[in-house]
Amino acid sequence: MKKILVTGGAGFLGSHLADKLISEKNDVLVIDNFFTGNKNNIAHLLNNPYFELMRHDVTFPLYVEVNEIYNLACPASPVHYQHDPVQTTKTSVHGAINMLGLAKRTGATILQASTSEVYGDPEVHPQTEDYWGRVNPIGLRSCYDEGKRCAETLFFDYHRQHQLQIKIVRIFNTYGPRMALNDGRVVSNFIVQALSNEDITIYGDGSQTRSFCYVDDLVDAMVSMMNTPKEIVGPINIGNPTEHSMLELAEIILKLTGSKSKLVFKPLPSDDPKQRKPDITQAKDNLNWEPKVSVHDGLKETIAYFKKVLGA
Ligand SMILES: NC(=O)c1ccc[n+]([C@@H]2O[C@H](COP(=O)([O-])OP(=O)(O)OC[C@H]3O[C@@H](n4cnc5c(N)ncnc54)[C@H](O)[C@@H]3O)[C@@H](O)[C@H]2O)c1
Numbered sequence: 001m002k003k004i005l006v007t008g009g010a011g012f013l014g015s016h017l018a019d020k021l022i023s024e025k026n027d028v029l030v031i032d033n034f035f036t037g038n039k040n041n042i043a044h045l046l047n048n049p050y051f052e053l054m055r056h057d058v059t060f061p062l063y064v065e066v067n068e069i070y071n072l073a074c075p076a077s078p079v080h081y082q083h084d085p086v087q088t089t090k091t092s093v094h095g096a097i098n099m100l101g102l103a104k105r106t107g108a109t110i111l112q113a114s115t116s117e118v119y120g121d122p123e124v125h126p127q128t129e130d131y132w133g134r135v136n137p138i139g140l141r142s143c144y145d146e147g148k149r150c151a152e153t154l155f156f157d158y159h160r161q162h163q164l165q166i167k168i169v170r171i172f173n174t175y176g177p178r179m180a181l182n183d184g185r186v187v188s189n190f191i192v193q194a195l196s197n198e199d200i201t202i203y204g205d206g207s208q209t210r211s212f213c214y215v216d217d218l219v220d221a222m223v224s225m226m227n228t229p230k231e232i233v234g235p236i237n238i239g240n241p242t243e244h245s246m247l248e249l250a251e252i253i254l255k256l257t258g259s260k261s262k263l264v265f266k267p268l269p270s271d272d273p274k275q276r277k278p279d280i281t282q283a284k285d286n287l288n289w290e291p292k293v294s295v296h297d298g299l300k301e302t303i304a305y306f307k308k309v310l311g312a
Contacts, residue, residue, distance in 0.1 A: 001050075003027045005066040005108075007058050007099060008073035010037030012178045013113070013171075016219045017070060018042060022051055024223075029064060031056040036075045041178050058095035059087075062102055068226055069110040071099045074148070076115075077183035078141065078269070085143035092147030093154070100158045103165075111167040111226050112155050114235060116276055117145045118170060126277040129170070129235050140269075152235065159233060167225050167232070172239025172278045176215030176298060177305030187212065190250055191303055194259035195312045204268040206247035211277045213240040214298030217291040224287040232286050239278035240291040252296065256303055 004021050008014045009030030014037070021028045022045060029052045030042060045051040056062055058073040074091050075081040081088040096112065103110040119127045120135030135145045158164040175187040182188075193200045221238040244252075250263055283289045306312070 001025060001027050002068055003029070003066045004068045004070070005029050005031065005064065006070045006072060007031050007095065008037065010034060010039060010042050010053070011072065012041070012176070012180065013174060013215065013218065014072045015041035015178055016176070016215050017072070017222060018045060018051070020219050020223060022048060026050070028052070029054065029066065031058070031062065032073065033057040036080045036180060036183070038180070058098055059090045061098045064102070066106055066108050069099055069103055069108050070113070070222065070226070071096065071110060072113040074113070077180070077185045079182070079184035081144040082140055088143040089147040092144070092151045096151035096154045100154060100164065104158065104162050109165040109167065109226065110155070111169065111222065112151055113222070114152055114168050114170045115148050116170055116172040116237070116239065116278065117141065118149050118152065119276070120145060122276070125275055126241060126279040127237065128279040129237055129282055165230050167228065168234035168236070169222055169225050169238045170235050171218060172213060172237065172276060173210050174213045174215055174218045174239070176302050179302070181306070181309060186210065186246060186249065187302065188306070190253045191257070191306045192310065194253050194257040194261050195303070195306055195310055197260050199264040200250050200254070200261045202246050202250060202263055202265050205265065206250070206263070207245050209243040209245050209275050209277065211240050211243050212295055212298070213238065213291055214293035217293050221283060221287055221289045224289055228286060236282045236286060237278040237280055238283055239280065241278055241280055242295065243277050244295060252299060253303070256299055
């Protein structure tokens with residue numbers, strides 16, 4: 001039985017990852033400071049003898065014995081990561097240093113949940129892993145984007161300097177049940193607005209595109225990445241390359257919810273990337289992975305979850 005640490009495991013992605021690791025008969029320790037995470041996301045695991053929850057902030061060192069570390073701790077939505085930008089950078093950078101230090105001490109393999117935000121507002125489309133990105137170092141999103149970029153640097157330097165076994169995945173927009181209600185991400189925003197029959201807010205003219213990956217697909221890819229041979233370190237893009245404009249997404253959600261909401265248009269926030277789409281050739285070749293869940297099926301599951309949470 002492997003002892004596996006999931007940082008940020010009470011969050012959206014971390015809680016689904018913990019579910020999968022527990023279902024595969026591992027011994028799982030989740031640490032979280034509950035900044036954006038929620039005990040409800042993992043309440044169903046608390047009585048499992050192979051599941052353990054610890055309140056801990058990754059900006060402080062931690063000493064535990066583990067074989068694998070999935071480093072997910074970090075607020076992921078602009079509303080949350082811009083709330084305390086200094087803490088966001090500390091979480092990415094000091095968090096990475098502390099978790100890499102733990103991996104060095106225990107000999108654990110460590111996987112970093114990096115992000116498509118490392119590409120910034122890209123000039124290359126779709127984004128391949130060898131693209132270095134176009135990131136504003138001093139903007140409102142920089143605490144997150146540059147923090148994640150620095151974390152990748154630290155991972156590679158620990159790998160080169162201390163021979164640590166590292167894995168980096170660059171996650172593109174992912175959605176599904178347990179996303180926070182009020183995190184301002186487009187999928188949760190649109191669904192909550194549609195279910196409450198409120199206006200659906202589109203930033204810009206709605207022509208900007210995003211690709212959306214369903215959480216089950218994402219978690220499968222993360223676990224496959226962790227289990228690759230040690231020469232495979234990444235970074236590897238994980239996401240769904242099928243693109244949807246914001247207008248298209250709003251229309252699918254209106255249809256699936258049967259909502260009477262109207263679309264309203266507001267100015268684009270600063271540094272909002274116009275287009276984002278992963279090239280997933282490396283994930284296909286190295287992980288034998290590609291997303292299976294259609295946006296239609298994934299949204300149905302997500303809407304069912306939000307209906308329950310909202311009592312709609
Ligand atoms: N969801 C996405 O579309 C997406 C895309 C790219 C990257 N990611 C990355 O995946 C990871 C998980 O994202 P998510 O969508 O589940 O977000 P989330 O906000 O739901 O989860 C993050 C978790 O980390 C915890 N956390 C934050 N700061 C912490 C700290 N200092 N110490 C301990 N715990 C802390 C939060 O309480 C929360 O439980 C993040 O690192 C994020 O950057 C997510």
